Amino acid sequence: xxxxIILTIITAATPLLLAAIGELVAEKSGVxxxxxxxxxxxxxxxxxxxxxxxxxxLMGVVGGAVxxxxxxxxxxxxTLTLVANQVASGLALTLFGLGxxxxxxxxxxxxxxxxxxxxxxxxxxxxxxxxxIVFGQDILVYLSFAAVFGVAWFLNRTRAGLILxxxxxxxxxxxxxxYSVIGxxxxxxxxxxxxxxxxxxxxxxxxTPLWVENMTAGRGWIALALVVFASWMPWRAVxxxxxxxxxxxxxxxxxxxxxxxxxxxxxxxxxxxTVIVLVAISGNRRxxxxxxxxxxxxxxxxxx
Amino acid sequence: MxxxxxxxxxxxxxxMSVLSPVVAVALTVVFAGIVFAAQGHNPFTGIWxxxxxxxxxxxGVEQLITKATPLVIIALGLSVCYLSNxxxxxxxxxxxxxxxxxxxxxxxxxxxxxxxxLPLMLLMAMAGGxxxxxxxxxxxxxxxxxxxxxxxxxxxxxxxxxxxxVRGPWRSPEGYNFPITVDFHEWxxxxxxxxxxxxxxxxxxxxxxxxxxxxxxMRSTLKGFEIRVLxxxxxxxxxxxxxxxxxxxxxxxxxxxxAGLAGVMVVMSEIGKxxxxxxxxxxxxxxxxxxxxxxxxxxxxxxxxxxxxxYLGGEAIQTSLQxxxxxxxxxxxxxxxxxxxxxxxxxxKVRLVTGREGEGAHA
Numbered sequence: 001x002x003x004x005i006i007l008t009i010i011t012a013a014t015p016l017l018l019a020a021i022g023e024l025v026a027e028k029s030g031v032x033x034x035x036x037x038x039x040x041x042x043x044x045x046x047x048x049x050x051x052x053x054x055x056x057x058l059m060g061v062v063g064g065a066v067x068x069x070x071x072x073x074x075x076x077x078x079t080l081t082l083v084a085n086q087v088a089s090g091l092a093l094t095l096f097g098l099g100x101x102x103x104x105x106x107x108x109x110x111x112x113x114x115x116x117x118x119x120x121x122x123x124x125x126x127x128x129x130x131x132x133i134v135f136g137q138d139i140l141v142y143l144s145f146a147a148v149f150g151v152a153w154f155l156n157r158t159r160a161g162l163i164l165x166x167x168x169x170x171x172x173x174x175x176x177x178x179y180s181v182i183g184x185x186x187x188x189x190x191x192x193x194x195x196x197x198x199x200x201x202x203x204x205x206x207x208t209p210l211w212v213e214n215m216t217a218g219r220g221w222i223a224l225a226l227v228v229f230a231s232w233m234p235w236r237a238v239x240x241x242x243x244x245x246x247x248x249x250x251x252x253x254x255x256x257x258x259x260x261x262x263x264x265x266x267x268x269x270x271x272x273x274t275v276i277v278l279v280a281i282s283g284n285r286r287x288x289x290x291x292x293x294x295x296x297x298x299x300x301x302x303x304x
Numbered sequence: 305m306x307x308x309x310x311x312x313x314x315x316x317x318x319x320m321s322v323l324s325p326v327v328a329v330a331l332t333v334v335f336a337g338i339v340f341a342a343q344g345h346n347p348f349t350g351i352w353x354x355x356x357x358x359x360x361x362x363x364g365v366e367q368l369i370t371k372a373t374p375l376v377i378i379a380l381g382l383s384v385c386y387l388s389n390x391x392x393x394x395x396x397x398x399x400x401x402x403x404x405x406x407x408x409x410x411x412x413x414x415x416x417x418x419x420x421x422l423p424l425m426l427l428m429a430m431a432g433g434x435x436x437x438x439x440x441x442x443x444x445x446x447x448x449x450x451x452x453x454x455x456x457x458x459x460x461x462x463x464x465x466x467x468x469x470v471r472g473p474w475r476s477p478e479g480y481n482f483p484i485t486v487d488f489h490e491w492x493x494x495x496x497x498x499x500x501x502x503x504x505x506x507x508x509x510x511x512x513x514x515x516x517x518x519x520x521x522m523r524s525t526l527k528g529f530e531i532r533v534l535x536x537x538x539x540x541x542x543x544x545x546x547x548x549x550x551x552x553x554x555x556x557x558x559x560x561x562x563a564g565l566a567g568v569m570v571v572m573s574e575i576g577k578x579x580x581x582x583x584x585x586x587x588x589x590x591x592x593x594x595x596x597x598x599x600x601x602x603x604x605x606x607x608x609x610x611x612x613x614x615y616l617g618g619e620a621i622q623t624s625l626q627x628x629x630x631x632x633x634x635x636x637x638x639x640x641x642x643x644x645x646x647x648x649x650x651x652x653k654v655r656l657v658t659g660r661e662g663e664g665a666h667a
Contacts, residue, residue: 034452078644082308082310082645083310089644091640092640092641092644093637095640099630099637102633103628106630218456225450225457228453262472264471265464268461274453274454275443275457278449278450282447301310301312
């Protein structure tokens, strides 16, 4: 029973963690991309389509990431090159992604998918208690943790990470030092797109190997909230994602236990939890202000 | 290597302020043509069916007005929010919650059949929508919580709440177990009347009236000035004695009220009862309408008609070209991108730079 709960929490948390880590990097560079939901849902439809067409879920994972990058480039061009309002453009990306994925996915509705294989190491995966949890996950779960390690190391321990943070904290100074503000932001937005695409692909290849319209159901927005929750620190995003995974899973198990509570109210839990968490976090204004990239959401036009 | 370079204009280009939405619509038509061609259709036939054919009949015009009405009403409220820098993107939830509250009289008091029910429902829906919108507003003013995320999260909650209501406590005993409420009585629906061959109900003139009222308020009242000043410079606004907090509450309450009003009028005119889904995403599409209309009441009226025609266009290409009606949503999204991108032309001149020219200053 406990093993089953932990396994489902991991499944529910992984797409959130993937998307949140990507958005975290984009926001660290000063770009507020509210289009995570749109990039995720494009990753989901592309991941499913590639998986079904090639018969290979691994190719599907790649397809999901590529789709995420492609749509993120539209956002990057409009907000970075043409300095359009980031909030409105992010909304546009979400509406566009939801529409396009519905159109592209129409012929895939109801088709059976192929599930991403889980790791199976003889001797380790069959270990009691921890075997299945630690050694029996699919590649995207491990990738999500690798991304957390990688991003934490990149942001805090590398020169490139320092430049990215400088661009996000004070784009005028970074520009004066000779760094390409727009170039760094393009890369950060593309990374965010790839990770959101992976998160979406996880939904349609590993979570439920199916394509359903709007199947990300607001997870992109929850991922955005997680970045705030994490105060832009990769490790805290893990805690946040797994807390939300637990809340999401709670509804299934509460239903299974036959708790006489309307299912609609249980389905509200992740959304209500997001609101509550955001309120709790914003109570601590000093910490939030300290960690928020100072140039977040502000457009930059290089002066020449 | 080629790249785009932006050169700031000395002042806003008035010409471009008017021209940029037109440019955006033109680019969207070109985009649609390319999509039709890519799908093996004659692009001009596609554009004709999508953009023009639906409004060649009186029935089409009637449908256009019916679809545009809620979009315009909601977008009017959203424009006040966006102008004052309050990012309410939860109008869809405020629409749903307003419709639920507004539907209380005919559902809980079906024997109270009286002409008063109609205005009562409209007022209750506005109150319900405003109350629901005040949740993210209050969280923003009291705790500094990001209103974008909270208002959106509440959309899911409102829709799930409606789902529960129509399957649970409000399910009609005569509904053969379908998730629907009782049919509304004669004073709880908006009947269409013949206006020169087009059947319209009360909601279209209400939308028009709201456009006029908001245009006057924005142009020639202190409130309109306050909205714009607090949006552009909260600090300057505070020197004038304007309160950002009160403005947040006002903008959210107003847009929530209008979303609720639009919601209950859709229910009263098109459905006549509550069911799990009452809106095809009007609350989200209205965001596009607000921006396409340049956050200006008259602009929003035009934009509402343009976007409404894309809904009809989606249905038209489905029947005449056997294409997916979902193309309409994609075209709406593309249009919003083009609108936002074209707005750059108001403040900047765009130059295409080739080679290393123009890099001299900082290289």
